[in-house]
Structure formats: C-alpha cells, structure tokens
Amino acid sequence: MPDPVLTLTGVSKSFPGVRALHDVSLSLTPGRVTALIGENGAGKSTIVKILTGIYRPDAGEIRVKGEARHFASPRDAWAAGIAAIHQETVMFDELTVAENIFMGHMPVGPTGAVDWAGMRARSADLLNRIDAPIPPAFPLKRLSVAQKHLVEIARALSHDAQVVIMDEPTAALSANEIDDLFRIVAQLKAEGHAIVFISHKFDEIFRIADDFVCLRDGEKVGDGPIASVNEAQLVRMMVGRPVDQVFPKREVPIGDVVLSVKNLSNATEYADVSFDLRKGEILGLYGLVGAGRTEAMQGLFGITPMTRGTVTLEGRRLSIGSPSDAIRAGISYVPEDRQDQGAILSLGIRENITLANLGKYVRGLFLSRALEMTETRRLGRRLAVKAANWEQRLAELSGGNQQKVVIAKWLATRPKVIVLDEPTKGIDIGSKAAVHDFIGELAGDGLAVVLISSELPEVMGLADRLIVMKEGRMVEEFQRGRWSAEEIVGAATGARKEAA
Amino acid sequence: MNAPVTQESQDRYTVLDRPPWRLRDALLRWEVILVILLVLTVVVNSLVSDVFLDVYNLADATSNFSEMAIIALAMALLILVRDIDLSVAAIVALASMSIGYAAAAGWSPAMLFVVGIGVGLLCGAFNGALVTWFRLPSIVVTIGTMSLFRGLTQVILGDQALTKYPQPFLDLGQNYFIQMTETSVPWLFVPPVPLSFLIFLILAVVFGIVLHTTAVGRKLFAIGSNPIAARFSGIPVDRLRFFLFVLSGIMSGLAGALLTARLGSMRSNIAIGWELDIVTMVILGGVSIAGGVGSILGVFLAVLVLGxxxxxxxxxxxxxxxxxxxxxxxxxxxxSIPRIFEKLRGWRAGR
Incomplete structure (x- = not known):
C-alpha cells in the first residue's frame, strides 16, 4: 500500500465545556476512500473543520506527505491540497460556474486583469475530466444541487487537491445523481486522490468505501478496511455504550391522552405523522438530520401550517394557523436554533421570559413590571438561571443559561404540551444534565413532552416511548425497555433489518 | 450527579432585580447626550442672537418642524422593527393634493383633515400590503411608492398650484392654537402654541407611553431585536408591521393637512426631500437602523435639537x-460618540 498522504496523530479539540475530539489518529491513503462514521455530534464535523483549517487542534499533529503542517486558515489547507465538499454547498449563487471554480485563485493575465478566457477554458477542462458537461459561463444559481456538487469537485481539482472530503454529499441527491457522483468518486480514486466520505447511509458506505473510521463522543472507536466489518458491527460501534445509565429516568405516572395527532402532513417535508401523547409522558422523536421531525412539530405549532391532518387537545379539535393559536391552546415549542428562533439576545431575561404571553402581565393598559418580575424570579430560580440580575441581556449569558431562559419563556405560558427540539444542542455538559433533570421534572408535573433529539443516549435516557422518523415519515415505534440502540439506529438509517 | 438544582440556586446565587445604578452608564445614555446638545444649542444661539429666545419666534420655529416631527414618530417605530418608509413625503404630497381638490369642491375644514388622513391611510396600507404579503424589503417597496405617489401628484397637477381653501382651515395652520397669555407674575405665562406643535407634543406622549409601557410596545422591541424569535413567540409580526405602515401613512396624511393649512397653497413639489430629514431626526434620536433599540424621548429631543x-x-x-x-x-x-467610548474602554481593557 502507498504511503499515506495525510495523517492525524493524537488530535484533540475542546470547546468551553465540550470535548469535541479526544486523541484521534487516522491516516488517508492515496487511491482509497475512507468512510468517516459516527452519530450526530460524534466529532465528524470537527475533524472536517480541522482538516480544512477552520479549527485549530488543541493537541496533536497533522502531517501532509510526511511533513508536519499547521493550518492557520482555510487557505493553508487548500494550499496543502485538502478540499472539502460540504452538505450545503458554500458557493456564490450569483457568479458563474468558472468564477466559482476559481474563486480565490483566478488566473491573472500580464496586466493584472483576470484572464477570463483562460479561466473558462480551464474550467471546461476540469468539468470534462469528471464528465460533467456544464457550461463554465453558466450562472451557478441555475444548477441543480447535484450539479453544484460537481462544480465543487471541479473546484477541488483546480487546486490539485490530494485529499477530497465529501461531507454527506448524497443527502440531497436522487438515486441517478448518486450513481453519477459515485462514478466520479471512483474516477478520483483511480487518479490517486484520497477521499474522505461522510454519510449516514450504510448502503452507500459499503458501496463506495475502502476503509472506515468510526467515532463516538469525540473518540475513535474503530477503524480498518470496510470489508472486515458488517453493518451490525458498525452500528454497535457507533452507539455502543451503556446508554441507559447516562440520565437516570424519573418514574412518573402516565395519565390520560392529552394530545392526539392524526395524519399530520404538509406538501413536501413530512406525511402522515400520527401519535397520541399522554399526561406525564415523554415521547422521543428520533431520526437523522432532515428526517422531518422539526418540520412536523413546527407544523403542529403553526409556524408552517400543515396542509392535512387533525390535532386534538384534551378532546377539543384545534385549528392552528399561527404560533399564537398554539400557545393559546396550550402547546409550546422550544426551537432547535436557540440563537435565531428561541432567544432574543439583545433583550433582558425578564423581557424574554414574559414575551410569549405578554397579555398576562397587563394591568389596565400597561405592562406591570412587578407581575413580570414575580414570574421571572419564579421561573428563573426554578431553572437555576445563573445571572447577575434579571435585567441582564441574554447575549451576556452562557449558551446553557440562554437555553434555560428560553425554556422558562415557554413554561410561563403554562402549556399542557411542550415540544423540545434538540434542547441540549450546543450547551455545556453541566447545563445539559440540569436540562435533562428538568425535562423529567416537567413530566412529573403532568406536562406531556415531545423530545426531538438526535442524541441517542438522550432520547433513550428520557423517553417513555420513541418514534423514529425517516424521510418525513414515521418508520417505527419503540416502547421503553423494549428497544436497543442498534434497532433504533437501524430504523433511522434504513439499515437492513437483519443487521439490527 | 443530578443535584437538586432548584434549591441550590436559591442558596448559592442571588440574582438582583436590576443592575446596580452606575453614573457612567447613566451619563452615556443617548438621551443625556441629546439633552446636552439641546442645552448647548439654546445657549449658543441665545448668546449669538438676542431674538432667538423670543417666544413668538420660537413658536414660529416649531411650526417649521412639527409636521415632519409627527411623521418621525411613526418612522421611529418602523425603523425600530427594521423597516423604513421612504414614501412619507410623497404621501404628504398626494394627501395635500386631495385636500386641495376637496377644498375647491367646498368641503368643510374637518372633512379636509379626514381626506388627508384617509389618503395617507390608503397609501400606508398599500405599502404595508406589499411589504408583508409579498415579503419585499420595505426600502425597495417605499422607494417605488415614493416615485409612484409623487409621480401621480405631478401627472395630475402639472405645474398648477391649488390655492383655494376655506379660511377656518387656513386659520388652523396659520394662527396660534393656544394664544399667548400673561399672568401677573412676569416670568409665568402660557406661550403661543401652533396646532401642529401641540399635536406633535400630544402624539409624542402617546407614542412614548405605547412604546415603553404597553405589551404592543414590547412586541415591537422584540420584532426589531429578532423577528424570527418574535414570530416563534406567537407575536403576529406581519400584522404589526402592516399596522405600522398604515400608521406611517396616517401620520403623513395628517402632516399633509397641517402643512397645506400652514402654506395656504400646494404644488406637486410640496414637502420634497422630507423623507431623509425625517430619517435624520429618527437616527439622531438614537433609534438603531439595525432594529430593536430606540426611545421616543430620544426622537423628541432630536426633533428639538434639529429644529x-x-x-x-x-x-x-x-x-x-x-x-x-x-x-x-x-x-x-x-x-460616533458611543462607539468612541466603546473603543476607548476596549483599549483600556488592553485589547
């Protein structure tokens, strides 16, 4: 086997409160495809960001062709011959194909002006090399996602990239487009490029990869030739840990059905989502990113109204056309994207907590600061928000405390049903445990909870029942105690049944 | 490992109700800077000219900016929620022309005000509908309607002037609404007040109360700070924005009526260029163009300073x-002043 073109040795990376990568080593060989496997949050993106110069590792070494390198910026990584093709293409929609391929290193003529003709000719060559007949002068915005991927590959080739990283390149592609992409991957392989391939789909991994590296919680838990493992072994490697012990589950008596959802559907994102939710119950909603969980719950909450389906709350049929309808009915939705959708960072804690039901704090015509303050103190203390004062702007709080304030805002509406969408995403471990404990407490208080989470230990630790969604539909339902991590991941990824 | 966090918080953390009062924060408030500026303006002007402090002169001065200032109140709310209405001056023109024709047809002064406000309302609703239904940026929409409304006025009027108005209507614009009244004490008197300034004062108080003490006001701050999170919190973001465009139209129509009464004649170039003077008032008043920050007191002070x-x-x-x-x-x-202070603080902190 040829010498590795790139090696990582003992690479670690931490963020405040989160250990993203710990002592990870891997090597990439020219002419081979290495699949990078792991759950969401296992550290795959961190590796990609380190390889492309976006993050600098806290410890460890990167060697390119045997030579130690430090990437101070994405430009250094490009120069070292490492190129990444991202899930959502990061390119310039308003520019032409050729301009996108050569962005940052456009060929320049003797006068210092861009050599447009040369650039277009070279673009055409690169695109021909991968059998992608896209006119270089075409504006990028008129291409399909698949074609944009091809342009990105051409861009990588224009840099003479030795290492090409493909981060879920097939996520938005049709079967034919995937075949096309794989043909190109095979060709790049034959030309001696080393390829990193990230995908959640096992059939693709087994079809295209030569080697694999499996990550879990920021550590490497396995690697080797793909031929040496089967699907079941890979799934176990990804999730294998004593998940049930991570978050002690509170014993909560489960009451009557509160919310009944039937055939919730919209035009494109999700179809026929149906479930009953009981008082005191925590219903987990698991699936890969893009499985339609968030969209379905936002439909329930009136953000993007559903086109079909019925919602019944405590026996009353609801017609929810906007979030305020949902709030009035007693449904709360704590969004995934805390910074943009949940918190109002430039307002204070009090103003955030009272925002979703301001009417309750009005006396006569005016807002009563005293009433607002009473509720803020009550919820702020209940959630253990750490702050200097209740007027402090959210921008000054940590991510975990911001999330507590957002949850407090929703509790202030006195909901009967609360939907928590990735409630612990991106918050530190201390706050995470507090949030988990609190979710149990909410159920104990008789709330019905829907927990959307891509973290298996989280849903398995907290949920009484688990619905797995895939491509906008419910694919399987599990009862607590009668599930295994392998089965759940198998259902979410569509791995073959016998593997589970 | 899952400690009873709820108790812990009460014991270990004392979260104050509000931040401790600090002189530096208080002095760096925008309104304080404006008050200082206002005092400087008055002092310098009264030293340079001995007619500056004459109450009649001052009263006349207020009528020169009050109509604009009335529109500035609505503009402040629009800019607060990250929108803008550049068609206000064109709405003034369209409203004024409608009043001119209505006056020529013999309508009563009260009806002339209704006409002006009604035309403004329709124009504002048109802007609001374009912005919220078609999700177009308000700056683009209102640059378009600015041209449209002004153009309509020019096409209909040509170089004609409308000059026939009922005398009671003109009196509203040209006489003092409150007359100068002296008392036995030489320095205690009721100054003369033009109608437009009186309306501005009343509206400023109303806008201030609504923005700073009611639920609607809080919702506007929330929209300006983060429109997406506001929508997720159940705030009817688009309905409120639509309403603000209507309000801006109404204020422009009202200002158009007051201006027409004051001038006693109108041409198609009436109030031309006002939109930027009004935006200047709002920005100087400390309303952030990025949204979410501002106060009516600031706008009020800025209006006085500029006037x-x-x-x-x-x-x-x-x-x-x-x-x-x-x-x-x-x-x-x-x-620039607050930025300069921020930078200085940054340097001192050793950055």
Whole structure:
C-alpha cells in the first residue's frame, strides 16, 4: 500500500465545556476512500473543520506527505491540497460556474486583469475530466444541487487537491445523481486522490468505501478496511455504550391522552405523522438530520401550517394557523436554533421570559413590571438561571443559561404540551444534565413532552416511548425497555433489518 | 450527579432585580447626550442672537418642524422593527393634493383633515400590503411608492398650484392654537402654541407611553431585536408591521393637512426631500437602523435639537447649504460618540 498522504496523530479539540475530539489518529491513503462514521455530534464535523483549517487542534499533529503542517486558515489547507465538499454547498449563487471554480485563485493575465478566457477554458477542462458537461459561463444559481456538487469537485481539482472530503454529499441527491457522483468518486480514486466520505447511509458506505473510521463522543472507536466489518458491527460501534445509565429516568405516572395527532402532513417535508401523547409522558422523536421531525412539530405549532391532518387537545379539535393559536391552546415549542428562533439576545431575561404571553402581565393598559418580575424570579430560580440580575441581556449569558431562559419563556405560558427540539444542542455538559433533570421534572408535573433529539443516549435516557422518523415519515415505534440502540439506529438509517 | 438544582440556586446565587445604578452608564445614555446638545444649542444661539429666545419666534420655529416631527414618530417605530418608509413625503404630497381638490369642491375644514388622513391611510396600507404579503424589503417597496405617489401628484397637477381653501382651515395652520397669555407674575405665562406643535407634543406622549409601557410596545422591541424569535413567540409580526405602515401613512396624511393649512397653497413639489430629514431626526434620536433599540424621548429631543439648530442658523442668516453641512457633521459626531467610548474602554481593557 502507498504511503499515506495525510495523517492525524493524537488530535484533540475542546470547546468551553465540550470535548469535541479526544486523541484521534487516522491516516488517508492515496487511491482509497475512507468512510468517516459516527452519530450526530460524534466529532465528524470537527475533524472536517480541522482538516480544512477552520479549527485549530488543541493537541496533536497533522502531517501532509510526511511533513508536519499547521493550518492557520482555510487557505493553508487548500494550499496543502485538502478540499472539502460540504452538505450545503458554500458557493456564490450569483457568479458563474468558472468564477466559482476559481474563486480565490483566478488566473491573472500580464496586466493584472483576470484572464477570463483562460479561466473558462480551464474550467471546461476540469468539468470534462469528471464528465460533467456544464457550461463554465453558466450562472451557478441555475444548477441543480447535484450539479453544484460537481462544480465543487471541479473546484477541488483546480487546486490539485490530494485529499477530497465529501461531507454527506448524497443527502440531497436522487438515486441517478448518486450513481453519477459515485462514478466520479471512483474516477478520483483511480487518479490517486484520497477521499474522505461522510454519510449516514450504510448502503452507500459499503458501496463506495475502502476503509472506515468510526467515532463516538469525540473518540475513535474503530477503524480498518470496510470489508472486515458488517453493518451490525458498525452500528454497535457507533452507539455502543451503556446508554441507559447516562440520565437516570424519573418514574412518573402516565395519565390520560392529552394530545392526539392524526395524519399530520404538509406538501413536501413530512406525511402522515400520527401519535397520541399522554399526561406525564415523554415521547422521543428520533431520526437523522432532515428526517422531518422539526418540520412536523413546527407544523403542529403553526409556524408552517400543515396542509392535512387533525390535532386534538384534551378532546377539543384545534385549528392552528399561527404560533399564537398554539400557545393559546396550550402547546409550546422550544426551537432547535436557540440563537435565531428561541432567544432574543439583545433583550433582558425578564423581557424574554414574559414575551410569549405578554397579555398576562397587563394591568389596565400597561405592562406591570412587578407581575413580570414575580414570574421571572419564579421561573428563573426554578431553572437555576445563573445571572447577575434579571435585567441582564441574554447575549451576556452562557449558551446553557440562554437555553434555560428560553425554556422558562415557554413554561410561563403554562402549556399542557411542550415540544423540545434538540434542547441540549450546543450547551455545556453541566447545563445539559440540569436540562435533562428538568425535562423529567416537567413530566412529573403532568406536562406531556415531545423530545426531538438526535442524541441517542438522550432520547433513550428520557423517553417513555420513541418514534423514529425517516424521510418525513414515521418508520417505527419503540416502547421503553423494549428497544436497543442498534434497532433504533437501524430504523433511522434504513439499515437492513437483519443487521439490527 | 443530578443535584437538586432548584434549591441550590436559591442558596448559592442571588440574582438582583436590576443592575446596580452606575453614573457612567447613566451619563452615556443617548438621551443625556441629546439633552446636552439641546442645552448647548439654546445657549449658543441665545448668546449669538438676542431674538432667538423670543417666544413668538420660537413658536414660529416649531411650526417649521412639527409636521415632519409627527411623521418621525411613526418612522421611529418602523425603523425600530427594521423597516423604513421612504414614501412619507410623497404621501404628504398626494394627501395635500386631495385636500386641495376637496377644498375647491367646498368641503368643510374637518372633512379636509379626514381626506388627508384617509389618503395617507390608503397609501400606508398599500405599502404595508406589499411589504408583508409579498415579503419585499420595505426600502425597495417605499422607494417605488415614493416615485409612484409623487409621480401621480405631478401627472395630475402639472405645474398648477391649488390655492383655494376655506379660511377656518387656513386659520388652523396659520394662527396660534393656544394664544399667548400673561399672568401677573412676569416670568409665568402660557406661550403661543401652533396646532401642529401641540399635536406633535400630544402624539409624542402617546407614542412614548405605547412604546415603553404597553405589551404592543414590547412586541415591537422584540420584532426589531429578532423577528424570527418574535414570530416563534406567537407575536403576529406581519400584522404589526402592516399596522405600522398604515400608521406611517396616517401620520403623513395628517402632516399633509397641517402643512397645506400652514402654506395656504400646494404644488406637486410640496414637502420634497422630507423623507431623509425625517430619517435624520429618527437616527439622531438614537433609534438603531439595525432594529430593536430606540426611545421616543430620544426622537423628541432630536426633533428639538434639529429644529432649533435650523431656526438659530436661519435668524443669523446662515445659508441653507451651511446648515446642511452642520447637521450632517452633527449627526455623524453624535452617532460616533458611543462607539468612541466603546473603543476607548476596549483599549483600556488592553485589547
């Protein structure tokens, strides 16, 4: 086997409160495809960001062709011959194909002006090399996602990239487009490029990869030739840990059905989502990113109204056309994207907590600061928000405390049903445990909870029942105690049944 | 490992109800800077000219900016929620023309005000519908309607002027609404107040109360700070924005009526260029163009500063171009002050 073109040795990376990568080593060989496997949050993106110069590792070494390198910026990584093709293409929609391929290193003529003709000719060559007949002068915005991927590959080739990283390149592609992409991957392989391939789909991994590296919680838990493992072994490697012990589950008596959802559907994102939710119950909603969980719950909450389906709350049929309808009915939705959708960072804690039901704090015509303050103190203390004062702007709080304030805002509406969408995403471990404990407490208080989470230990630790969604539909339902991590991941990824 | 966090918080953390009062924070408030500026303007002007402090002169000065200031109140709310209405001056023109024709047809003064406000309301609703239904940026929409409304006025009027108005209507614009009343104490008197300034004062108080003490006001701050999170919190973001465009139209129509009554004649170029003067008032008043920050008190003070600067320069026969230079420099200086302090603090902190 040829010498590795790139090696990582003992690479670690931490963020405040989160250990993203710990002592990870891997090597990439020219002419081979290495699949990078792991759950969401296992550290795959961190590796990609380190390889492309976006993050600098806290410890460890990167060697390119045997030579130690430090990437101070994405430009250094490009120069070292490492190129990444991202899930959502990061390119310039308003520019032409050729301009996108050569962005940052456009060929320049003797006068210092861009050599447009040369650039277009070279673009055409690169695109021909991968059998992608896209006119270089075409504006990028008129291409399909698949074609944009091809342009990105051409861009990588224009840099003479030795290492090409493909981060879920097939996520938005049709079967034919995937075949096309794989043909190109095979060709790049034959030309001696080393390829990193990230995908959640096992059939693709087994079809295209030569080697694999499996990550879990920021550590490497396995690697080797793909031929040496089967699907079941890979799934176990990804999730294998004593998940049930991570978050002690509170014993909560489960009451009557509160919310009944039937055939919730919209035009494109999700179809026929149906479930009953009981008082005191925590219903987990698991699936890969893009499985339609968030969209379905936002439909329930009136953000993007559903086109079909019925919602019944405590026996009353609801017609929810906007979030305020949902709030009035007693449904709360704590969004995934805390910074943009949940918190109002430039307002204070009090103003955030009272925002979703301001009417309750009005006396006569005016807002009563005293009433607002009473509720803020009550919820702020209940959630253990750490702050200097209740007027402090959210921008000054940590991510975990911001999330507590957002949850407090929703509790202030006195909901009967609360939907928590990735409630612990991106918050530190201390706050995470507090949030988990609190979710149990909410159920104990008789709330019905829907927990959307891509973290298996989280849903398995907290949920009484688990619905797995895939491509906008419910694919399987599990009862607590009668599930295994392998089965759940198998259902979410569509791995073959016998593997589970 | 899952400690009873709820108890812990009460014991270990004391979260104050509000931040401790600090002199530096209080002095760096935008409104304080504006008050200082206002005092400086008055002092310098009264030293330079002995007619500046004459109550009749001051009363006349207020009528020169009150109509604009009325629109500025609505503009402040729009800018607060990250929108803008550049068609306000064109709405003034369209409203004024409608009033002119209605007056020629013999309508009563009260009806003339209704006509002006009604035309403004329709124009504002048109803007609001385009912005919220078609999700178009308000700056684009209102640049378009600015041209459209002004163009309509020009097409209909040509170079004609409308000059026939009922006398009671003209009196509303040209006489003092409250007359000068002296008392036995020499320094205690009721000053003369034009109707437009009185309306501005009342509206400023109403806007201030609504924005700073009611649920609607809080919702506007929330929208301006983060429109997506506001929507997720159940706030009817688009309905409120639509309403603000209507409000801006109504204020422009009202201002159009007051202006027409004051001038006693109108041409298609009436109130031309006002939109930027109004935006200047709002920005100088400390309303952030990025949304979510601002106060009606700030806008009120900025209106007075700009009005008195203009007035002071005009009684000293300083040409309009120089006034423009001064106001531009003033605006840039004032909006830079907080940034300069931030930078200084940053440097001292060793960055």
């Amino acid at each position: 008195l600067v203009r007035f002071g320069m005009s009684i000293n026969n300083i040409p309009g171009q120089v006034v423009s230079v001064y106001i531009g420099a003033l605006l840039i200086a004032v909006i």
